[in-house]
Amino acid sequence: MSASNDGRAKPSSAREHAPSGSAxxxxxxxxxxxxxxxxxxxxxxxxxxxxxxxxxxxxxxxxxxxxxxxxxxRAGARAMRGRSYTIGVMVVALSHPYHPQIAEGITDELDPTPYQEIIVSGGDTRDRQQRSIEALVDRQVDGLIIIAPFIHTAQLEQLGSTLPTVVISRHGGAANFDTVVDDDSGGARLAVDHLVELGHTRIMHTSMGTGGLKRPHVLSHTARADGYVAAMRRHGLEPDIIETAYTEEGGYQAAMEALGRPTPPTAVFAGADIAALGVLRAAEERGIKVPQELSVVGYDNIYLSSIGRVSLTTIDQSGHLTGQMSARLILERLEGRTQPVQYVVAPRLVARGTSAASRRRATGRVSRSS
Structure with a gap:
């Protein structure tokens, strides 16, 4: 209410009560x-x-x-007209430092288009991932990008037969969906070759179990472990794998176990950078100098790896490019392509401050040809 000239109250207009800037x-x-x-x-x-x-x-x-x-x-109304112009993206965990790099690549590729990504965390169990995917489908997304799923291949094939789907970090190819994978076996070979060239012969690798998946339809960590084993045997060396979670704590526990042996490794190839950070923590607690007494190589080339205090030697698989290509493949599917495509990202070694010549080779006590 507002006052008139004679002091009596009069009704205010709706516009007088409207918030500033809102008509x-x-x-x-x-x-x-x-x-x-x-x-x-x-x-x-x-x-x-x-x-x-x-x-x-x-x-x-x-x-x-x-x-x-x-x-x-309204998204629902748009979906009723044929498309919702949304792309569902399932990551395993938002806390995994590599997955945001993929998400950024997806965002950049979709930015000039009418499509908007919807990102959900699927967790690291098959049931939880299945529920997350179903939630996206229920929201009538036009396509799906699924990162590192533990879901059985038959379920993914069924999903891909009904909705444009791209799966990241899942090897083995597919009939009804596209895949974007790193050459994980080749990346593992780069890591092992680098350490062998530095004179290391006792090289431990941290990995994960297969999660019930069967070759060739496996996730990246299994392909890396297979590549590590092949590379070690090619050099005449005995593989040494400790299965652990791809977390900082997992890498720490694996390194504590290996470094507590009577004959510990002189180098560790961690299956992920986040696990390599745990290896570095274990070495520090045990008073082991990196790289003078222990070389460490990671995988992913996350942002933390490049920080001066960390300076982690790692294998780069370009998460941003992986995200870009997955979004590009989804757009191609939406434009009518039906034949499956597998895009393979070429890894590269990024040598930094956590790898150096073996002290055994440096002192001349061991000379081994690679």
């Missing part, structure tokens, strides 16, 4: 956009769905009206 109390509709742009509702719909035959002038008028009115189409 509407209801959701902006497609009809409002059409009226503002002075075009038909069907013309607005064609712009929203990126339909064929829309002139640049028409698109500019409608886009200007959308921005002016702050219009946001």
């Amino acid at each position: 509407r109390s209801r959701r902006v509709t497609i009809q409002d956009v059409a009226g503002e742009a002075q075009v038909s509702v069907s013309a607005v719909s064609k712009v929203l769905t990126d339909s064929y035959g829309v002139s640049p002038q028409m698109r500019a008028k409608v886009t200007s009206a959308i921005e002016k009115l702050g219009y946001r189409p």
Whole structure:
């Protein structure tokens, strides 16, 4: 209420009570956009769905009206018209430092398009991952990008037969979905060759179990372990694998076990950078100098690896490129491609400060040809 000139109260208008900058109390509709742009509702719909035959002038008028009115189409209504313009992305854990690199690559690739990613954490169990994927499907996403799933291959094939799907870090190829994988076996070979060239012969590797998956349809850590074993045997060396979680604590526990042996390793190839950080912590607690007494190599080339205090030697598999390519493959699927594609990322060694010549070779006590 406000006061009149004679002191009596009078009703205030709705506009007087409206918050600053807000002239509407209801959701902006497609009809409002059409009226503002002075075009038909069907013309607005064609712009929203990126339909064929829309002139640049028409698109500019409608886009200007959308921005002016702050219009946001309802996802459900868009899905009823054929597409929701959303891509579901399932990561194992948001805390895993490599997965955000993939997500950034997906975001950058989708940014110029009408599509928006929806990211969920699937956890590290098959049941939890299945529920997360089902939740995305229930929200009528147009496609799925699934990172490192433990789900059985038959289930993924069924999913891919009904919805455009790209699976990251899952080897073995597929009939109904696309895959983006690192050459993990080749990356492991790069790590082993680097350490052998430095004179190391006792090289321990931290890995994980297969999670019930059977070759060739395995996740990256299994492919890396297989590549490590092959590379060690090629050099005439005995493989030494400790299975642990791909976490900082997992790497720490594996290193504490190995470094407590009567004949400990002189080098550790950790299956992931995050596990390598645990190895470095274990070495520090035991008073073992890195790299003078222990060389450490990781995998992933996460941001923390490049920090000066860490300076971790690692294998780079370009998480950003992995994300970009997975989004590109999804867009190709949405445009009509049906044949499966497997994109393989080439790894590269990034030598930093945690790997150095074996002290045994440096003192001349051991000379071994690789």
